[in-house]
Amino acid sequence: MSEKRNLAVAGLIAGVLACAGPAPAQEIKLTLADQNSPTAWGPSHALQPWVKQVEEATKGRVKIEVYPSQTLIKGVDMWKGIRGGIADIGWCVQGYWPEQTPLSDVMSLPFLPISSAEKGSEALWKLYEKFPSVQKEFNEIQPLVLYTSSPNLLVSKKQGRTLEDFKGLKVRVLGGPPTEMAKALGAVPTLIPMPDVYQSLDKGVVDGAAAPWEAVQGFRLYEVARNYTIAPFYVAYFSVCANKQKWQSLPKDIRDAIMSVSGLPGAKFWGKNFFDTAEEGVIERAKAGNYELNRYQVPPDQLARWTKLAGEPIWDEWVKKMEGKGHKDARDILNTVLDSLKN
Numbered sequence: 001m002s003e004k005r006n007l008a009v010a011g012l013i014a015g016v017l018a019c020a021g022p023a024p025a026q027e028i029k030l031t032l033a034d035q036n037s038p039t040a041w042g043p044s045h046a047l048q049p050w051v052k053q054v055e056e057a058t059k060g061r062v063k064i065e066v067y068p069s070q071t072l073i074k075g076v077d078m079w080k081g082i083r084g085g086i087a088d089i090g091w092c093v094q095g096y097w098p099e100q101t102p103l104s105d106v107m108s109l110p111f112l113p114i115s116s117a118e119k120g121s122e123a124l125w126k127l128y129e130k131f132p133s134v135q136k137e138f139n140e141i142q143p144l145v146l147y148t149s150s151p152n153l154l155v156s157k158k159q160g161r162t163l164e165d166f167k168g169l170k171v172r173v174l175g176g177p178p179t180e181m182a183k184a185l186g187a188v189p190t191l192i193p194m195p196d197v198y199q200s201l202d203k204g205v206v207d208g209a210a211a212p213w214e215a216v217q218g219f220r221l222y223e224v225a226r227n228y229t230i231a232p233f234y235v236a237y238f239s240v241c242a243n244k245q246k247w248q249s250l251p252k253d254i255r256d257a258i259m260s261v262s263g264l265p266g267a268k269f270w271g272k273n274f275f276d277t278a279e280e281g282v283i284e285r286a287k288a289g290n291y292e293l294n295r296y297q298v299p300p301d302q303l304a305r306w307t308k309l310a311g312e313p314i315w316d317e318w319v320k321k322m323e324g325k326g327h328k329d330a331r332d333i334l335n336t337v338l339d340s341l342k343n
Contacts, residue, residue, distance in 0.1 A: 174234075
């Protein structure tokens with residue numbers, strides 16, 4: 001009887017377990033560090049929607065906790081912070097460390113024919129996919145999204161319309177090719193993080209700043225500078241990257257689900273929604289605060305002159321510099337970007 005009773009109990013337990021089904025998958029929590037305000041155009045139109053896309057793509061198994069406004073990692077320390085595991089994911093301004101990704105810096109060459117952030121972002125991700133030498137630049141972290149800004153315009157207190165206007169002008173730019181562009185135009189390049197630009201403009205530390213509309217909106221630059229010279233001076237490029245060890249520890253199906261909304265579709269999504277739509281946000285805020293926006297569109301003949309002076313020579317110099325450092329595919333990388341932007 002004892003044996004029969006034991007068998008009956010075992011059968012009952014098995015039946016209960018079968019009815020209960022498999023245990024629910026454990027929720028995976030990831031942290032994401034950002035330097036921007038959560039109410040800025042880019043985070044509210046790209047970062048936060050992407051977080052929801054990730055959660056939906058993983059069927060709720062992944063939850064991302066965002067730490068905005070440099071509360072977890074300062075913008076200039078983001079690459080190092082993600083590499084070291086302070087956060088699982090981070091939003092990186094690659095122009096803070098041009099020495100880390102010198103070949104990818106091709107995207108920040110001045111006066112490239114980049115018409116939109118969506119188009120520039122597509123070109124950058126395809127570049128990453130095609131060239132192992134570009135992939136190697138990101139081997140310390142795991143890029144989920146690579147994307148570019150819309151073309152930076154000149155935000156200044158005094159309108160910059162001619163080359164004469166640029167002479168001696170202290171302009172905030174990023175490192176690398178943008179610095180060389182500023183010099184070629186006769187300006188004095190000044191490297192400061194974007195969160196410091198408002199105060200620098202207000203106190204006269206700089207006379208102007210190269211910035212996309214998204215930064216003008218997010219950092220309220222319209223309050224301290226009312227002149228906007230519109231030309232494709234250069235684009236900045238960014239990465240949404242993950243700590244490599246954390247990424248490799250995730251189940252493959254989770255990684256695949258995250259990449260389904262990242263990679264190329266993610267690059268185009270972030271470029272379009274973070275930057276291409278941001279001008280309307282500036283206009284809304286400027287109207288609400290009665291701030292004047294003096295916009296000047298550089299005419300084609302003058303733009304061609306600037307490109308010949310501070311664009312094409314810097315492209316060639318960049319290729320020579322990269323080739324001198326052993327990157328024999330530099331010319332091919334530049335031509336690939338130019339061809340991609342034509343299509």
